[in-house]
Amino acid sequence: MSLAALGLALSLAAGAARLAVTPDLARHFPIYIGGFGQNRIAAGVHDELWARCLALDDGWGPVVLCGVDSIGLFLEDVEAIRTQAKRRAPQIRYLLVAALHDHQAPDTMGLWGPAPLVSGIHDGYQAWLLERVALAAAQAVQSLRPARLQLAAVHRPELHSFLHDTRPPVVHDAELIVLRAQDRRGRTIATLVNWANHPEALGSRNTLLTADYPASLYSRLEERLGGVAVFLNGAVGGMQSPLGATVTDPHTGKPAEKDTFRFAQIIGHRVADLAADAVSKAPPVAIDRIEAREREVFVPLANKLYRAASAAGVFKGRKPLHTNGQDLKTLVGLIRFRNQNQPVLEMALVPGELYPELSVGGITRYPGADFPDAPEEPAIKKAMSAPFRMLVGLANDEIGYILPRAEWDEQPPWLQNAPKRWYGEVNSVGSEAAPVIVKQVVDLIRGVE
Numbered sequence: 001m002s003l004a005a006l007g008l009a010l011s012l013a014a015g016a017a018r019l020a021v022t023p024d025l026a027r028h029f030p031i032y033i034g035g036f037g038q039n040r041i042a043a044g045v046h047d048e049l050w051a052r053c054l055a056l057d058d059g060w061g062p063v064v065l066c067g068v069d070s071i072g073l074f075l076e077d078v079e080a081i082r083t084q085a086k087r088r089a090p091q092i093r094y095l096l097v098a099a100l101h102d103h104q105a106p107d108t109m110g111l112w113g114p115a116p117l118v119s120g121i122h123d124g125y126q127a128w129l130l131e132r133v134a135l136a137a138a139q140a141v142q143s144l145r146p147a148r149l150q151l152a153a154v155h156r157p158e159l160h161s162f163l164h165d166t167r168p169p170v171v172h173d174a175e176l177i178v179l180r181a182q183d184r185r186g187r188t189i190a191t192l193v194n195w196a197n198h199p200e201a202l203g204s205r206n207t208l209l210t211a212d213y214p215a216s217l218y219s220r221l222e223e224r225l226g227g228v229a230v231f232l233n234g235a236v237g238g239m240q241s242p243l244g245a246t247v248t249d250p251h252t253g254k255p256a257e258k259d260t261f262r263f264a265q266i267i268g269h270r271v272a273d274l275a276a277d278a279v280s281k282a283p284p285v286a287i288d289r290i291e292a293r294e295r296e297v298f299v300p301l302a303n304k305l306y307r308a309a310s311a312a313g314v315f316k317g318r319k320p321l322h323t324n325g326q327d328l329k330t331l332v333g334l335i336r337f338r339n340q341n342q343p344v345l346e347m348a349l350v351p352g353e354l355y356p357e358l359s360v361g362g363i364t365r366y367p368g369a370d371f372p373d374a375p376e377e378p379a380i381k382k383a384m385s386a387p388f389r390m391l392v393g394l395a396n397d398e399i400g401y402i403l404p405r406a407e408w409d410e411q412p413p414w415l416q417n418a419p420k421r422w423y424g425e426v427n428s429v430g431s432e433a434a435p436v437i438v439k440q441v442v443d444l445i446r447g448v449e
């Protein structure tokens, strides 16, 4: 057989799995809910939390993409998931685990316990969660079957209307990217959606565990297309949130009441409908190679609160400092789908909450910035060359906000002469995170060693 014929014979395969990762509140108690303030104890379950995985194999071993309804998973947790998944499915070539940053899920980072510097992590739940994510990844691999793919991108003003950016400049990375895998009989195996918005539509007072707006995104996508819906969140930093958005209820024509399940549902259903409409009409795309690369990156840890939390055991041994005592190890990555050597889809993997200026551009210099002369980081999606471009936030780690250094503002006067400090820096490892991380991601995209 010629090489060309062999290439044609090796078709793409896809598999998918979803497993609930909702705590059993009788066994896992108390569960502190992550995000917003401390000591928010889960009083019940509204809908399931999930680990949802899509496995794709170009013949060189499965690349598995998992989204998890969790506030954040640290690198050490992802490493444990990878080890367990490979024990179950040794053929896994690459495993991405991205928490969706769900603010209505258990505290898996430790920051939202009963009091400051008291960890909110429930050890029993945490261990079980990691096993379940690994199992979902392995099950996706075990269900691999010949597949064809479709890709679609949706840009619409409506997608911006679900986002409220509370910090200047107002920049959204609101593009919706959809990847569907179908089997040879046209049945959907999975639909993967990449969009950027904080899953916190239920607000800070809710005490019922929920996947937030992704719950309705999953159910509507699966109802319309079948298969498994997988969501990967994007550049959610600075602040990409539904909290301040005015969302019209199509049933009443009036704004939906804030902090309600209906508010979350409208967003999830609408995003799912836009994704399903677009991908249903999309032509099949040929993919003959999936390349997955990642790099270790060391980011200077400047945030004193972070160090205090670490010293107090809030992270329960996760997030150790590098042996130099200064740096935090994290990962960046790139997954590139090609056909006949041409990039078709690129996915940048970023280990935290990237400000969208660093994804789509728009860094703005304001009086009051701490580093007025800091060079501008390049925009990650603009550095890509594929027609379809995803940015995955909280990919394989969660290091907090990643802000353009030129917009960093920890010292008064505040940006735009604001009367008080802007929100963001307090939840960032430091001003040097963006230059280091963006450079490494862009080097991966450009093939710089």
Ligand SMILES: [Zn+2]
Pocket (backbone or CB within 6 Å): 101, 198, 236, 353
């Ligand atoms: Zn956040």
